[in-house]
Amino acid sequence: MSSNSIDKGKLLIFSAPSGSGKTTLVKHLLKRIDGLVFSVSATSRPARKGEIDGRDYYFLSVEAFKEKIQHQEFLEWEEVYPDVFYGTLYAQVAQKRAQGLHVIFDVDVVGGLNIKKYYGKDALAIFVQAPSMEILAERLKQRGSDDAQSIQKRLEKAQWEMNFAPQFDHIIVNDSLEKAQQLIETKVKAFLSEH
Numbered sequence: 001m002s003s004n005s006i007d008k009g010k011l012l013i014f015s016a017p018s019g020s021g022k023t024t025l026v027k028h029l030l031k032r033i034d035g036l037v038f039s040v041s042a043t044s045r046p047a048r049k050g051e052i053d054g055r056d057y058y059f060l061s062v063e064a065f066k067e068k069i070q071h072q073e074f075l076e077w078e079e080v081y082p083d084v085f086y087g088t089l090y091a092q093v094a095q096k097r098a099q100g101l102h103v104i105f106d107v108d109v110v111g112g113l114n115i116k117k118y119y120g121k122d123a124l125a126i127f128v129q130a131p132s133m134e135i136l137a138e139r140l141k142q143r144g145s146d147d148a149q150s151i152q153k154r155l156e157k158a159q160w161e162m163n164f165a166p167q168f169d170h171i172i173v174n175d176s177l178e179k180a181q182q183l184i185e186t187k188v189k190a191f192l193s194e195h
Helices: 022-032 064-068 090-098 109-122 133-143 148-162 177-193
Strands: 011-015 036-038 072-081 082-088 104-108 122-128 171-174
Touching: 011 022, 011 109, 011 171, 022 104, 064 072, 064 082, 072 090, 072 109, 082 090, 082 109, 090 104, 090 133, 104 109, 109 177, 122 177, 133 148, 171 177
Parallel strands: 011 104, 011 122, 036 104, 122 171
Antiparallel strands: 072 082
């Protein structure tokens, strides 16, 4: 069977400031909608407790990451903090789409917009935000994975990321998780059913 007879999968892009609940929403969609597959990003940051290479991220050294950049192996990449890179390996996405799977991305705002620009109407870009900066700060503290200085850095970055929200197809304010889940599910199903 030639690859032309298979419908190529679509792309679902989720971007949000850290602590907005985007990962929880992405996991919800993966459970609820058939044919979705998660795009595992590569990163140069060390693995956090419980994270597994190839499942949560492809953990690369800074040197290996920079080498892949030079060889143009990334669909998008970003140096989020000095020597802390995140990126999407082009080959991973192409392989999954060729299988007719819909690829779901959990990426930062710049990466998300780059993927949207690259794939155009085959991609749906959704920006998830917390109801307020105060609530976002509270969520980051409750997570317990960052010290006060890291939280402050994440909040400053969140302010900057909010400027990009209008460039996304949809903005979802995650004030009630249940409502956000329903809204996202409705929007994603509508997009996937379009020809």
